[in-house]
Amino acid sequence: MAYRTPVKRAVGLGSAKDGVHHWWMQRVTAIALVPLVLWFTFSMAVYAGADFETVRAWIATPMVAVLLIALIVTALFHAQLGLQVVLEDYVQPHGLQLACVIAVKFLAVLLILVGVLSVLRIALGGQT
Amino acid sequence: MQTDNRPLSPHLQVYRPQLTSVLSICHRAAGVLLAGGSLLLIYWLAAVASGPEAYATAQAVLGSLPARLLLFGWTLALFYHLGNGIRHLFWDAGKGFELRTAYASGYAVIASAVVLTLLVWILATTVGGA
Numbered sequence A: 001m002a003y004r005t006p007v008k009r010a011v012g013l014g015s016a017k018d019g020v021h022h023w024w025m026q027r028v029t030a031i032a033l034v035p036l037v038l039w040f041t042f043s044m045a046v047y048a049g050a051d052f053e054t055v056r057a058w059i060a061t062p063m064v065a066v067l068l069i070a071l072i073v074t075a076l077f078h079a080q081l082g083l084q085v086v087l088e089d090y091v092q093p094h095g096l097q098l099a100c101v102i103a104v105k106f107l108a109v110l111l112i113l114v115g116v117l118s119v120l121r122i123a124l125g126g127q128t
Numbered sequence B: 001m002q003t004d005n006r007p008l009s010p011h012l013q014v015y016r017p018q019l020t021s022v023l024s025i026c027h028r029a030a031g032v033l034l035a036g037g038s039l040l041l042i043y044w045l046a047a048v049a050s051g052p053e054a055y056a057t058a059q060a061v062l063g064s065l066p067a068r069l070l071l072f073g074w075t076l077a078l079f080y081h082l083g084n085g086i087r088h089l090f091w092d093a094g095k096g097f098e099l100r101t102a103y104a105s106g107y108a109v110i111a112s113a114v115v116l117t118l119l120v121w122i123l124a125t126t127v128g129g130a
């Protein structure tokens, strides 16, 4: 039971500023994604039917590996920020909404890890 | 303080769909579609990392007709979202809100998405040999 008025409870806390950060990161990642996505789609078109060795050697090129990792991290970070807004708009019981947002964030991190590890395995050679 | 009874979004059903509003919801739909598509990218990379057999499987799966149709739609969504995202960034800077400009940039986004998608697929089926 809260005996203090809502104003009393909020006063002095300031705004969390988290909304601005979320909004800002969505824009920053969007700007980074423009060149990355253009480079990626046209590269994928060129390598669409390539054999294994060609594709492996292409990804193992240091510049390509770096750009792919940048794309994976940026795209999934951007996607997770965006999906959070969509879920907050449409998923109603607040508990379910929170569960969905957390699930999306976990999945995004997992995909980033799998993607980055894959590129590193290819780039740093070793088995296969 | 009651916070669960605030007015929500306007009732969209009462508005006649217009280019501007349709493009707006398409940006969201494309974003969600793209997020799903990122699974494919990660799968493909993991396949390359796993070796020739996994890669051959991935190429067979992604090269099938249903997958090709899906990838084509995904390419279109990607270029639409990219172009419209740039449109968003101009709006964020406070530019392009005049009705005529908003319509012109909307048509430009559609045109660029179609052209870029066709370009990528022509490239993929000729130079790429897919």
Ligand code: HEM
Binding pocket: A026, A027, A030, A031, A033, A034, A037, A075, A076, A078, A079, A081, A082, A083, A085, A086, B027, B028, B029, B030, B031, B032, B034, B035, B036, B038, B078, B081, B082, B083, B084, B085, B086, B088, B089
């Ligand atoms: C190619 C460059 C891209 C640009 C320029 C871009 C731009 C943007 C912008 C400006 C927004 C915010 C829209 C708003 O505030 O209403 C946004 C939202 C979003 N983006 Fe992107 N984006 C790009 C790529 C991607 C990719 C690759 C994905 C997925 C992997 C993605 C997924 C999303 C999602 C899910 C949203 C949320 C949609 C919404 O809230 O309505 N975007 N994007």
